[in-house]
Amino acid sequence: MPRTNPVKTDLSSADSPEQPRPQVSAGTNSTPSGDDTLARAQAGDHHAFAQLYSIHKRRIYSLCLRMVGNAAEAEDLTQEAFLQLHRKIATFRGDSAFSTWLHRLAINVVLMHLRKKGLPLMSLDEAMEPTHDDGPGRSFGAPDLSLSGSIDRLALERAVADLPAGYRLIFVLHDVEGYEHNEIAGMLDCSIGNSKSQLHKARLKLRDALRTSLQKEGQR
Amino acid sequence: MTGDPKNLSCEEFQSQLADLIGSGEDVTQHPHLLTCSNCRALLADLQTIADAAKQLIPVEPPQEDLWERIELAIKRDEGTTEPD
Numbered sequence: 001m002p003r004t005n006p007v008k009t010d011l012s013s014a015d016s017p018e019q020p021r022p023q024v025s026a027g028t029n030s031t032p033s034g035d036d037t038l039a040r041a042q043a044g045d046h047h048a049f050a051q052l053y054s055i056h057k058r059r060i061y062s063l064c065l066r067m068v069g070n071a072a073e074a075e076d077l078t079q080e081a082f083l084q085l086h087r088k089i090a091t092f093r094g095d096s097a098f099s100t101w102l103h104r105l106a107i108n109v110v111l112m113h114l115r116k117k118g119l120p121l122m123s124l125d126e127a128m129e130p131t132h133d134d135g136p137g138r139s140f141g142a143p144d145l146s147l148s149g150s151i152d153r154l155a156l157e158r159a160v161a162d163l164p165a166g167y168r169l170i171f172v173l174h175d176v177e178g179y180e181h182n183e184i185a186g187m188l189d190c191s192i193g194n195s196k197s198q199l200h201k202a203r204l205k206l207r208d209a210l211r212t213s214l215q216k217e218g219q220r
Numbered sequence: 221m222t223g224d225p226k227n228l229s230c231e232e233f234q235s236q237l238a239d240l241i242g243s244g245e246d247v248t249q250h251p252h253l254l255t256c257s258n259c260r261a262l263l264a265d266l267q268t269i270a271d272a273a274k275q276l277i278p279v280e281p282p283q284e285d286l287w288e289r290i291e292l293a294i295k296r297d298e299g300t301t302e303p304d
Contacts, residue, residue, distance in 0.1 A: 011241045011270050053287055061286075062278035075282050082290045083297060147265045151272040157279065177245035182243070188253045193242075199240035200266075 011203075031067050031130045038098055042090050049089070053082055056099065059107045066172045069161040077113055081106040107173070111187060114165070147210055160210040168214035228252045233259055241266075 037055075040048035059086075060081055065074035084105055092101055160168060174177045174186070174195070181195040188195070228236075233252040240247045247253070253260050 011267055031241060050287065050291075053290065056284070058278040058281045061282040066276075075286055078282055078291060079286060079290050083293050086294050086298070129240070146261045147268045152267055153272070153276065155271070156272050156276065160273075175270050176276050178222060178274070196242035196262070197238050203266045203269050206269050207262075210269070211265075 022075075038092075042092065049086060052085075056102055060102065063103065063106055063172075063177065065109055066160060066176060067091070067107075068114070068168060069163075069165075069168060073113075077106070077110050080113070081109045084109055103177075107187065114169070131189070147207065147214070151210060155210055155213050156206070159206050159213070162209060163205055164204060167198060167205055170195060170198040173203040175203075224251075230256060230259055234262070237263075 037048045037051050041052050057078065061074055061078045062186075064077040064081070065071060068074055068077065081102075085102060088105065092098060095101075160171060163171060169188070170184060173184050174181065179187075181192045182194045184190075185192045228251075230252075233250070233256070237247070240250065247263060253263065
């Protein structure tokens with residue numbers, strides 16, 4: 001559909017305090033049976049812990065995969081996240097939903113891993129600053145191919161996986177996982193301005209990649 | 221750079237876009253967009269990407285044997301692995 005209407009933007013809506021985090025809401029402790037499983041796992045019941053793994057493995061693996069863009073690394077990080085969970089589960093006090101707590105634990109595992117690998121999380125902006133030649137998505141010419149209001153999910157997944165690590169991290173945390181810039185700034189030890197700037201550049205890069213993908217499809 | 225937002229070039233507008241979006245104000249009402257279909261299309265694409273990201277669901281599950289690896293790691297962690 002051609003985009004002739006004014007564009008309704010809520011690009012920064014994840015910053016609104018009232019905005020529910022889209023994918024971190026369903027706590028295992030939100031049902032009586034979930035409460036029971038969690039309590040048993042906290043008491044050292046191995047089968048209950050296995051059940052928690054079964055419930056949360058897909059989300060945690062997806063988070064790791066999207067953050068690092070590599071399946072083998074994502075599996076190792078999922079393993080480390082559940083190992084950490086096993087060590088710390090008794091300390092969970094229910095101040096937030098269990099899934100939210102686990103999610104944050106997994107993010108910390110991934111960030112620790114990336115820091116060990118030497119990714120400069122504290123200076124993303126400088127490290128990732130594109131040159132004028134290859135900067136993402138400036139669009140000064142005549143309107144050309146647009147994304148027409150919809151994006152193929154697989155194309156987006158591929159484009160996210162292909163983003164440079166720093167851009168991918170910010171995009172996944174903000175746009176996919178729903179964290180706010182102040183939370184991301186805290187996690188990555190960067191400024192809120194850096195987080196906003198990196199997110200914008202990530203979206204521009206994704207736009208470039210998706211438009212290129214559309215152009216290739218059109219040429220077939 | 222001009223002081224009048226209406227007279228911004230596309231380059232000037234786009235260089236401010238991250239701040240404009242990050243400020244939480246309604247960017248669609250920016251005077252530059254009233255006359256620039258190119259920048260309207262850019263903003264629409266960015267919105268489409270942000271919306272699509274919210275719809276991304278967890279991907280495929282990890283390999284079946286990952287739980288076995290985790291169990292082993294837990295046992296090792298607890299120091300309960302049986303000696304060979």
